[in-house]
Amino acid sequence: MRLIQKMAGNAYVFLRRDDWRGFYDPAHSEVLDLLMEHDPIEIKATRTFNLQPNLVAEIPLGQIRVVLKNFGWRSFLHFLASPFMASKAINSFKAALHLLNNGLPTPKPLAAFEQRRWRLVKRNCYVTESLGPLPHVRDYLKLRPDGEAGAREVLALLGSYIRRMHDSGLFHRDLTLANFLLKDGELYLIDLNRSRLKKRMSFAQRLRDLATPELEESDRNLFLRYYLGDGERLELWSQALNLRTHLVRAGRKFRKWRRRVFGHRAPKKEDSLQAALSPRSLRTPGNRPGDETLKGKFLETITFLFRIRAP
Template sequence: MFGDSKPFAGAEGLPSSLLRADLIGRAWLTVHALLCNFRLQFFLSCRFALSLHRYVFDRFSIVPYRCGRLRGECFEPFASLRLAELPWSRARAESDPENRLEKASRTRRVLSFMWQGSERWTPEAPIRLYAKRASLRDARRLALAVFRPSKARKEWRIGLEMMRRGVPAPLPVVFAVERRRGIPVAGYHVSIELAGADAFDALFARLACDSERREALRRLGRFVRQGHEKGFFHDDCSAQHVFVETSGESVESWGGMHFIDVDNCGFCRATEWRIVKNAFQILRSFPGRGISSDEQTIFLEALFGRPLGECELERLRRRIRAWAEWKRRRKAVLKWIGLKSKSGPQPPPGREPGESPQSD
């Protein structure tokens, strides 16, 4: 392809390394012209993001992390991150693109910022990192935090084990705990962004064709089942906690899927009880009109990896309804004793999780 390429004028007498560099430069310009197609460029960028997570995990070792009162662990290039100096209280959603506020509540804040690199390693392009801070304020949580590991530490360990087992998830790069007088008051967790990914529920809500909706649910069921086969169990497996790489609106443009928010997850054998629990969590998490009975069947068959008969489907639906009833009673008990339930939005009484409101 480049056999007829001639060196630039006046190249006689120059080192052969410069001539090779000239040919390599011409070859790169040709390849760059071939990458003008947007979808191919997006595919390569997603592959770069995936290889970046694996590259950091395989190449760099884990070292202690220190920043003021913060103590924890990190991958070696990220030891220079100054988490204590991030604008946790000043950041806004749109005011500063470099330090963007992603989520905020009374005790939790999530910031995203661009990381240029460090002396130990400088990536080819800046990387967006997501930093999460969870504060402990009430006395009960402060007392329990003395005797058990923080959520930041659990999410760090689970994220590393997921990478070892090949379960797709954002790679954690830093975790730290802030202590005052020996008592942990806040946990910090930093992970690498999933470039070009969006939440499954947001993508699913934009699908208008029934065939695409069914294919999306089939892919979701297979993805969760693959996690079960590798010994991973997501304790809060909702449609919001599965991110999908995508370059367009159709299902054909979707790429790989990833789990997020894994601080309460674990590794155990996939029993039917756990599989039904994940099915209930996913079905109740679809907003709006939810999914139909036929779509539920497609999802459940993909989740279990085999065709399901009418009797087995009815038995699974009864168990899912039992989960919904147990969640409703648990929420009522917690409200009665003055505690806040950790569960997400509940289905209305008398409606099966994931059932369409228009079907009433």
């Protein structure tokens, strides 16, 4: 066990216990009991959402409320590749500290733990303070409750936040508008598990993040102006961003078509909740609805290959 200082006024404890390891805020040590219980979510959760492939729940913890995220796997192959990757929980924790150190709002991290067996990630959890139910930028720009003036202010906040984030070296890689929450005139960025820290963001990496938000063309042009500021080549960036945006949208349509053709459907909500809340499903992939088909195909392929090689 050792203390590490990661952001002003906050020290985190590194803890290794059995096959668990991770970080927690000693000011909220009760979070350890929450993580080490077999099934805390089923008992204590007051709100659950985003059931596939992850389970996210809001839970009361002492005098505060926290958000606990149990990360799942989109496929059995991702689980097999986990020994060669950082866990999503630890990655989210480090990205959140990076944002806070650079003055960019995100929910305060309280803990991040991973459980590995033979280096395979069996379970990984990330806990932050809850901001409560807040609107996200996607709905705000769609409904525009404060008219065009309010929309311009939000686009200015969005462009400024992403520019500062990129200049700090954080490549988010999943920068949808639903990942920006609005609170008291500030944006809070969530869902950091895919992010990567870079010494310097390349043009292509910046463009990939900028093309991800689902903005209408007029909003996208205004957002880009706020991102670039004065003195940058707006026309070149605008043309490149429009091209990249079309590619992103084409990719989304292809993935929807692929899921429809190959029969990957979203499970019923009650089935998802029951599977996600079971202790076993929180520990291993292949137990949630929709995983059995892929797992079965994988096992059939392995069996077929062994039959071919048999004398």
